[in-house]
Amino acid sequence: MALDAEDFDPIPSWGRSCDVSVVASADGATAAVLGVPIARGGEPPEWLGAADLAAAGFQGKVGETFLSPGPGGRPVVLYGIGPADTVGVTELRDAAATFALAATARAHLATTLPETDRQGVESAAQALVEGALMARYSFDPLKAEPAAPGLASLTLVLPEAARADAERGARRGWWLARATLLARDLANSPPSLLNAARIAECALDLGRETGLEVEVFDQETLRRMGCGGLLGVNAGSVDEARMIKLSYTPPAADGPPRGRLTLVGKGIMYDSGGISLKPSDAVHATMKNDMSGAGAVLAAMSVLGGLGCRTAVTGYLMCTDNMPSGSATKLGDVLWIRGGKTVEVLNTDAEGRLVMADALVLATEEPTDAIVDIATLTGACLRALGAEIAGVFGNAQGLVDQVLDASLKADEPAWQLPLARRYRAELDSDLADIKNMGGPNGGAIHAALFLEDFVAGRPWAHIDIAGPAQNDRAASWRPKGCTGFGARLLAQLALDFSPPEASESGTALHGVSEVTR
Template structure:
């Protein structure tokens, strides 16, 4: 069965674009369950064939997230709550569209009248609506009911094949551009979910490199893949040290997107631990183990985001480092007390092999500083401490440059992927001092997310840097609206929003990769 699993495609969403269109209402759209927005104030749309009192009596008060099937003249229609239209924003549209898509769960073709609000740009509304519908109906079909054939069976809830938005003729052009962007954002996030959901026997570091090469070939990106020998030559002791206990070889994947006349250059670094057992510092035998296939979510988010940059016409040049290995206990594994040498010569005493993400990323951070770049952004499921501090829906944010951090926060708001800035407090730096090496890979029992960020900061030099700890929101245990259960793809759309609107922080170097 393992051989059959290895032969399947770990990212089906990449090969499955959805047809998206925008047009004025015509009265003959042929939708089986069209969605009609309803606000808590104003007139109830005539298409519903029902008044507000009757809606309320049925338990529908038009709050965002509500959707209900009604019947008018024998044909079903979906009432979609949008709350107060005067306060409707893109996040509300995304939630409302997701509620509609879930309500129309049997339909491959979704037709929604685009929600309107006085301060709502039609392009932003259309983007959010398409994202909401696609992400709400996401599922991972690769291994479902494969049986003896080794291939998934047909049946079950259909995937969305077409999205139609209806809006006034004067808004069609702007909304169509937003809808196209929403399809690309949604497709990228779905790819990141695919990758993080794939079992570790299906998505090894080697297979991740193959996926990156396939994506690059289809999207027009450059890709370099570094095997163990190449990593030894580069002196990437962090990645090699974490890989020491594994039967599967490591891979470092460097991807490049080079638009003509780029407006800036951002380097992305992603943790790609394909499965994290904790190594010799073995994790407890609890439910956490089953989620550790998602420990490559940072690398997955970068791969997925970069896959759609050319189609989006991004003006920022991007270099991505995906640091891929698993972290396993064995007779060859790195031991507590071992000292690793990071690219550039910094020595690190390993006192907890479960603090491995910072080790694999340190090599890439050094490599990132060895060429001109305007900013470095890393993303990783790095610390359980960040999950405990901020919960399962908010990522931790650290960094060295106020303007870059402001841009990351703005991108988080636009994507509705929330972050909260935590202090990169140098008072804790002394807890990383080692008696036998330049650094320890862990500090004391308190402030562990800060320790991890301070460790990474040692390797970025003077380049503006931001660190996203997504240990919490990478996994969703309480699904709602477009946040489906399991691996979330968190950070993919945030990175896209950042890269599409990026401006060089003050004092940053200019130039491309």
């Protein structure tokens, strides 16, 4: 019997989230396995001699584990966290992932917290929860049997005096990990089961549960609004496009919002390339992940209430597939973007910038302090930075710096690239206001310059996640397949956001300002 899209749950992780708790004694943790973090050169537990560890070759490096029966016969996994004087949240997150993966067959885990000089209890608890929960992710609604049990509970064990700090950190880690798992679910869902209309339904369901305001704009409404970029990309599809607008407003009782941030996500549910058809290769087979930007925005905004975010955030998800057919947009066609600017289409596989242009214009029509878009946009960015680092562009250095700071806290690496306006002339069109392709080189820069044309000078940053949205192999808490990259970065950005100064708009990449002229 074929699975109907209505019977398919695209976000199974949201409904089976792990229970996280904090206790003051290991005796109070009912978990089947206890984890004990050990710094490099650190002392092992009293019941286990240093000679036993040395004989096993365990040194306390991140990525090492040692399984031993503990007091009362309960299995104990010792896991390395690296040198005590250099342990930070990144090391703890990776170490917790190693522990959780070493006990994959167990659904209920507990761990003590390390004693380090550099790491506070709250941050340590957050990192441990994030690492364990994200490492144990699996997407299995289409499998007859899950490969392993999911992580049902995680208990942190530490002295009573530190309990309040640990609970705050654990709760924050739980919400942030939940955002990443949700983004992974959406990106992993097959395009025949998660089209634009279906992701709109998911957004409505999440909105009802989390307090997000959700508006869905259908094909006819988009036509009346003049969203010709989104409709032009959708022209070859049998599935209608959807624009989904999300609004998060902090509780009024907590005072006025700290600022207003607008997020825009590329939501190409499947990208065939359109008339500019992609080769039938391994990359083409991953194109269900071309909505990872929209998935990251939806996931991040779904947890802002739980995190107590004080920033008012608006999100636009621009959702359609990009298919070839007799009605598809052709090379040489001209599209009218929201606001009236015209675009000559010279490559239908440069479609993400077209759908996001409509949203960027809409973002400028409402009060906002800054606009940030995120998209699996260019293979050029993947080739420039590799598969693990996102590219960041922007017209306001203060905003770009906030994006980079959020990426560091989330351990979702990003690197600023120049918004080299000397290349803007390569987007000039003889027929329209702008064309959607530049020359053969600098493709990531051309895409960013195209997007900047639609932000009306507002503080804006662009995050190109074409590389880190997909993993060829599992590594620590990053699984094989769709990674959910960007969800925690965006949530962190919203949590820490402060409106960039007007004087910051138009500043350049530090040290290479001449490149932008």
